[in-house]
Amino acid sequence: MSALDDLAVKAGDDDVVAGVPARLVAAPATTEEAAALIAASRDLAVVIRGGGTKIHQGPPPRELDLIIDTRRLAGVVEHAAGDLITVVRAGTPMAELHGLPGQQLALDAPATATAGGTVAANASGPRRLRYGTARDLLIGITVVRPDGRITKSGGKVVKNVAGYDLGKLYTGSQGTLGLITECVFRLHPVPLFTLFVRAIAPPTHAANVLTAQSAASALEINAAPGAEPELAVLVEGTETGVRDRATALARLLNGEVTDTPPPWWDTPPWPATGDALALKLTGTLSGVPSLVSTAVEAGLTVRGSAGTGVLYAGAPVDPAATAHVVEVLRAVATVVGGHAVVLTAPPSVRGMIDMWGPVPGLDLMRRVKDRFDPDHRFAPGRFVGGI
Amino acid sequence: MTLLSRLQAELAPDQLITDRQRLRTYECDGLSHYRVVPALVVLPRTAAQVAAVVRACAEERVPFVARGSGTGLSGGALPHADGVLIVTSQLRDILEVRPADERAVVQPGVINLQVTQAATPHGYYYAPDPSSQQICSIGGNVAENSGGAHCLKYGFTTNHVTGLQVVTPDGDLVRLGGATPDTPGYDLLGAFVGSEGTLGVATEVTVKLTRLPETVRTLLAAFTGTDQAGAATSAIIAAGVVPAAIEMMDALSIEAAESAVSCGYPAGAGAVLIVELDGPAAEVAAQFDEVSRLCAENGAFETRVAADDTERQLIWRGRKSAFAAVGRISPDYIVQDGVIPRTALPTVLRRINEVAAEHGVRVANVFHAGDGNLHPLVLFDDDVPGEAERAETVSGAILDLCIEHGGSITGEHGVGVDKARYMPRMFTDDDLDTMQLVRCAFDPDGIANPGKVFPTPRLCGERPGHHRGAHPLQEAGVAEVF
Numbered sequence: 001m002s003a004l005d006d007l008a009v010k011a012g013d014d015d016v017v018a019g020v021p022a023r024l025v026a027a028p029a030t031t032e033e034a035a036a037l038i039a040a041s042r043d044l045a046v047v048i049r050g051g052g053t054k055i056h057q058g059p060p061p062r063e064l065d066l067i068i069d070t071r072r073l074a075g076v077v078e079h080a081a082g083d084l085i086t087v088v089r090a091g092t093p094m095a096e097l098h099g100l101p102g103q104q105l106a107l108d109a110p111a112t113a114t115a116g117g118t119v120a121a122n123a124s125g126p127r128r129l130r131y132g133t134a135r136d137l138l139i140g141i142t143v144v145r146p147d148g149r150i151t152k153s154g155g156k157v158v159k160n161v162a163g164y165d166l167g168k169l170y171t172g173s174q175g176t177l178g179l180i181t182e183c184v185f186r187l188h189p190v191p192l193f194t195l196f197v198r199a200i201a202p203p204t205h206a207a208n209v210l211t212a213q214s215a216a217s218a219l220e221i222n223a224a225p226g227a228e229p230e231l232a233v234l235v236e237g238t239e240t241g242v243r244d245r246a247t248a249l250a251r252l253l254n255g256e257v258t259d260t261p262p263p264w265w266d267t268p269p270w271p272a273t274g275d276a277l278a279l280k281l282t283g284t285l286s287g288v289p290s291l292v293s294t295a296v297e298a299g300l301t302v303r304g305s306a307g308t309g310v311l312y313a314g315a316p317v318d319p320a321a322t323a324h325v326v327e328v329l330r331a332v333a334t335v336v337g338g339h340a341v342v343l344t345a346p347p348s349v350r351g352m353i354d355m356w357g358p359v360p361g362l363d364l365m366r367r368v369k370d371r372f373d374p375d376h377r378f379a380p381g382r383f384v385g386g387i
Numbered sequence: 388m389t390l391l392s393r394l395q396a397e398l399a400p401d402q403l404i405t406d407r408q409r410l411r412t413y414e415c416d417g418l419s420h421y422r423v424v425p426a427l428v429v430l431p432r433t434a435a436q437v438a439a440v441v442r443a444c445a446e447e448r449v450p451f452v453a454r455g456s457g458t459g460l461s462g463g464a465l466p467h468a469d470g471v472l473i474v475t476s477q478l479r480d481i482l483e484v485r486p487a488d489e490r491a492v493v494q495p496g497v498i499n500l501q502v503t504q505a506a507t508p509h510g511y512y513y514a515p516d517p518s519s520q521q522i523c524s525i526g527g528n529v530a531e532n533s534g535g536a537h538c539l540k541y542g543f544t545t546n547h548v549t550g551l552q553v554v555t556p557d558g559d560l561v562r563l564g565g566a567t568p569d570t571p572g573y574d575l576l577g578a579f580v581g582s583e584g585t586l587g588v589a590t591e592v593t594v595k596l597t598r599l600p601e602t603v604r605t606l607l608a609a610f611t612g613t614d615q616a617g618a619a620t621s622a623i624i625a626a627g628v629v630p631a632a633i634e635m636m637d638a639l640s641i642e643a644a645e646s647a648v649s650c651g652y653p654a655g656a657g658a659v660l661i662v663e664l665d666g667p668a669a670e671v672a673a674q675f676d677e678v679s680r681l682c683a684e685n686g687a688f689e690t691r692v693a694a695d696d697t698e699r700q701l702i703w704r705g706r707k708s709a710f711a712a713v714g715r716i717s718p719d720y721i722v723q724d725g726v727i728p729r730t731a732l733p734t735v736l737r738r739i740n741e742v743a744a745e746h747g748v749r750v751a752n753v754f755h756a757g758d759g760n761l762h763p764l765v766l767f768d769d770d771v772p773g774e775a776e777r778a779e780t781v782s783g784a785i786l787d788l789c790i791e792h793g794g795s796i797t798g799e800h801g802v803g804v805d806k807a808r809y810m811p812r813m814f815t816d817d818d819l820d821t822m823q824l825v826r827c828a829f830d831p832d833g834i835a836n837p838g839k840v841f842p843t844p845r846l847c848g849e850r851p852g853h854h855r856g857a858h859p860l861q862e863a864g865v866a867e868v869f
Contacts, residue, residue, distance in 0.1 A: 135574065159538055169577060363559075
């Protein structure tokens with residue numbers, strides 16, 4: 001009996017990835033078990049699934065035999081409070097990491113998303129302005145390679161330049177280079193006090209927040225067709241300091257200070273079901289206003305980090321219009337030095353558009369994929385350039 | 388056509404150095420006990436020239452090594468005897484400063500501090516500041532993922548570089564990342580930064596600029612010993628304060644600094660902490676009170692606050708001169724660079740002193756306490772028979788202590804040629820093999836800075852595992868292992 005025979009069960013009706021049904025599902029509980037499973041499934045096409053919050057984003061897999069579900073591979077292994085680090089298994093729900101005593105993993109992610117999935121998707125939210133993203137907060141990682149070998153990179157200390165920083169390579173690799181089984185994260189203290197500042201203001205006013213001495217932790221924008229655009233700022237720190245800075249910002253933006261975020265804060269601007277188009281748009285800070293206005297003119301709602309130039313846009317769309325909308329947004333994103341990546345699109349058009357768009361260094365990326373996964377078994381066709 | 392004649396066709400005569408005496412100028416970087424005279428030195432002025440040189444090297448299968456200002460402390464830019472040394476100091480233009488985008492685009496030979504100087508009039512600066520920031524180059528910072536005192540709060544080079552133009556080891560000019568974050572695809576930029584020149588040569592660097600803080604406050608706290616100073620460090624972090632820097636010096640390094648620059652640190656201090664806080668004025672004021680209280684609670688017998696920039700420079704002068712100052716109290720010394728979890732500081736510092744005493748050498752400790760990055764200076768006299776070897780033993784034992792406590796063999800200086808042999812103590816064969824997968828994707832012939840970072844240079848395609856003797860392909864006369 002191989003680990004595959006031991007662990008894999010017949011897939012159910014929900015075991016589908018972007019419309020492609022799987023044949024088998026396996027849920028290993030340890031890194032070693034995962035390694036044995038992957039070694040035993042050498043001729044199978046594999047997609048990895050964590051909490052499933054982003055499993056349908058991106059192009060569908062070219063083939064799919066086996067879903068490796070990480071949710072049994074869960075739990076906080078270590079929380080070294082004095083060192084501000086935590087070691088967690090990949091399937092640990094982010095909710096568990098949001099509740100570490102006195103400290104936080106400062107990554108915005110849905111409560112049901114997993115730590116490994118958040119890293120694999122390089123997901124981020126409003127607080128990336130202050131704390132960075134998974135790319136910046138991940139300091140060590142354990143991965144099972146497509147050939148079944150267990151491999152580590154980084155470690156448990158923040159400052160470390162020994163060897164290649166492979167944690168960066170795995171971050172955002174969408175499960176195409178192996179199975180992440182354990183992550184070591186840098187933590188931050190939970191801020192003593194927080195306030196929000198909300199204002200009806202055009203995206204051009206975001207620059208005023210950045211140049212003021214506001215030290216904002218997040219600077220978010222919300223813009224929708226037919227509505228006034230809004231800005232919202234998160235301020236964190238000591239009570240006196242936060243009150244001072246929030247008051248100054250409210251004056252600057254002609255807005256109001258509140259205890260709570262606006263209802264749209266850190267929520268996707270597209271409907272959860274139906275034929276929706278969802279995009280991630282990036283651009284230089286000075287390019288944010290043109291990205292926002294183009295998306296709104298195309299009928300999309302835009303939300304995201306005006307302080308880092310990483311936005312999300314979406315709307316229910318007519319499939320016939322999708323390709324054109326993507327083309328227009330991609331053109332503007334390119335002008336402002338960024339990218340327009342299609343996260344979800346109506347199933348009928350997914351095959352007709354390049355969801356990832358043009359990417360620099362694609363040839364090198366193919367060479368990296370060929371070395372890690374020579375048979376192209378892991379998430380085949382889901383990544384840039386058809387990787 | 389030989390490699391030299393090819394390069395003569397690409398470069399002006401003053402961009403090629405072949406004279407043996409002039410080549411010797413480049414025989415080492417900041418780690419001067421390794422010396423190799425390169426076969427050839429080139430001084431390209433454009434990215435296209437770098438690409439042409441590398442392409443010629445690739446076609447002739449000649450190794451190449453990139454070098455910036457040569458301030459590296461791990462032998463990362465040590466030349467190859469049969470190779471070309473590509474010196475990037477002529478690529479020294481700041482191409483763009485775009486405060487509205489919080490970005491600057493610079494060539495690799497630009498000096499770190501010059502980026503800050505160019506950004507400051509706009510209200511910004513470049514946050515990663517290695518101690519050598521007045522001389523080190525951005526290209527070298529990218530290669531080594533250099534740190535500095537302010538990494539604790541602001542991160543390292545890798546957190547501040549968003550885009551690179553690089554020449555790959557086959558001579559192609561490729562862009563990785565860009566002006567914006569989250570470029571789709573594999574984060575090859577993240578893999579390249581800190582790869583110590585083994586994945587190619589950076590020819591253009593896009594960096595983040597950081598808003599100058601409203602306020603900076605610096606305090607010096609004197610303790611009777613490192614245990615108390617270490618406890619104060621932990622207490623500050625545990626209280627939720629993230630200072631811009633927390634630096635520690637022990638009695639021996641204070642003594643050295645006093646003898647060199649008369650920094651006037653409190654008499655009788657067995658350890659000092661330098662704590663710097665920056666940010667909005669009200670935040671800094673509140674944190675400053677907290678830090679002062681925690682230092683006092685943990686045994687600080689004197690605390691000094693810099694009243695102005697001059698006093699701030701004075702506090703830092705002792706710290707920044709400590710390395711050079713040690714030369715005044717010891718003929719020779721090894722600068723070690725290891726990292727430990729900061730909670731292990733008291734234990735490890737005690738063990739370092741015990742190991743030093745066992746071997747009859749002295750160790751001065753001056754380091755980045757906030758992130759556990761130790762820089763023990765192992766003092767010795769090369770004229771005393773056996774002392775250099777004992778210092779080397781102590782230096783290695785310190786790295787073992789770092790690994791034993793879950794740390795790293797290097798926090799900012801890099802592995803280079805100096806620590807390649809220690810890599811297997813920290814990583815398994817499979818871990819190292821995985822790094823080689825990336826290396827082989829970029830550099831299948833292994834011509835980019837060979838002999839650095841990895842303990843046993845392997846040819847791509849070789850299976851991982853323990854190996855003895857010559858590589859099979861080398862034995863069969865098929866290939867050279869660099």
